[in-house]
Each structure stands twice: as C-alpha cells, then as structure tokens.
Amino acid sequence: MDFRWDILAEYAPFFLKGTLLTIGLSIASIIIGTVLGLLIGLGKMMRNKLLALPFSIYITFFRGTPLLVQILLIHFAVVPLFTGSTNAIAAAIVTLSLNAAAYISEIFRAGIQSIDRGQMEAARSLGMTHAQSMWNIILPQAFKRMIPPLGNEFIVLIKESSLAALIAAPELMYWGRAMQGQYFRVWEPYITAAVIYLVLTLSLSFLLSRLERRLATE
Numbered sequence: 634m635d636f637r638w639d640i641l642a643e644y645a646p647f648f649l650k651g652t653l654l655t656i657g658l659s660i661a662s663i664i665i666g667t668v669l670g671l672l673i674g675l676g677k678m679m680r681n682k683l684l685a686l687p688f689s690i691y692i693t694f695f696r697g698t699p700l701l702v703q704i705l706l707i708h709f710a711v712v713p714l715f716t717g718s719t720n721a722i723a724a725a726i727v728t729l730s731l732n733a734a735a736y737i738s739e740i741f742r743a744g745i746q747s748i749d750r751g752q753m754e755a756a757r758s759l760g761m762t763h764a765q766s767m768w769n770i771i772l773p774q775a776f777k778r779m780i781p782p783l784g785n786e787f788i789v790l791i792k793e794s795s796l797a798a799l800i801a802a803p804e805l806m807y808w809g810r811a812m813q814g815q816y817f818r819v820w821e822p823y824i825t826a827a828v829i830y831l832v833l834t835l836s837l838s839f840l841l842s843r844l845e846r847r848l849a850t851e
Contacts, residue, residue: 641821644812651805652829658722658804659791662729666790669730670737678742695735701796704728708800725797733790740782744775777848784841788834805829
C-alpha cells in the first residue's frame, strides 16, 4: 500500500482543528446531555402518569429515530426556526445533547431504582425532604453504579459526533472527507481519523476506569 505522508502532513493542522472541535462538541454534549438526562429521568419516575407521559414520549422519540435524521431535522428546520439561519456547530451540539439525554435518562432511572427503597424511607424519617433525600442519599449511591453505562454512552457520543460532518461542521471527519475528496485517497484520511477517534475513546475509558476504582475504594 502506497501511503502518502506528504498529504497527511499538509492536512495535519486541519485534523488538529477538527480534533479540538470534536472534543469540544463531545464535552458540551456530555455536560448538557447529562443535566437534561437527570431531569428527564426524574420526570419519567413521577408517580403521576399524566405528568410523566411527555418525558416518556421524549425518550421514545429520540431512542426510536436515527441520529442522522435528528441532526438533519434540527439543522435544517429547528435551528432556523429560532435563529432565522442555520448553524452546523450549534445544530450538532443541540442534537447530540438531546439524543444523549434520552439514553442517559434511562441510565439515571435504572441507577436510582436500583437503590433500596428503605434508603429513601430512612432519609425521610430523619426529616429530609424528598429532594434532599434524593440529592444527599440516593444519587451518590446510584452514581457509582451508573459510571460504567454512562462511560459507554459518552464513548458512543464521541463516535456519533462524526455525523456532524454531514451538515458541514468542521470536525474531525469533515477534514477526513475533505482530504479524500481532494486527493481521491481513502487510506490516509480514514485511517488517521480512526486512530484519533481510538485515542479519544481509549483516553475517556481510562479516566472513567480510574474514577470507578477511586469511588469503589472510598
């Protein structure tokens, strides 16, 4: 295989910019998706079925439709509806956050429900409100159990951020496709992109493993 290092060197600055944007998109989406996921998960757990229904519909929609369709819908329809014009980076962050929130909400729900009900009853008997019991007693215990599935979701989110290239967000895959289109080469752009994604996901896996071990020993 003839591997052209010269075009790789030419595109190195673009790959660097794309990698930084990929990291930025992923971090923003993880933070927003986690906050939304917690709120949606708590909403779905409400005893009033009518109030919980919108949260269930939200989760069903975002888990039951392709992420690519969601990106195109938000990029070409939702973002212009509010801003008058579209923005690829904003659309990518919004879509990835909303999609991740649907999956993360189920992780929160499962983690919270895995804690024995006696923990909540004991906290309430000590005079805590429901919110105080949830924040101080239930969530810290549930969070330790949620680290592995949350880590998997975060890794999936980093890889799915590559779909933002389809709406011309200049992230990692965007520059890979640009190199492929300019030089009609396949190995150089896509092997490079694959290696960078692998480094990103392995780094996140390492950090989450360290966090899981640290919390397990405390």
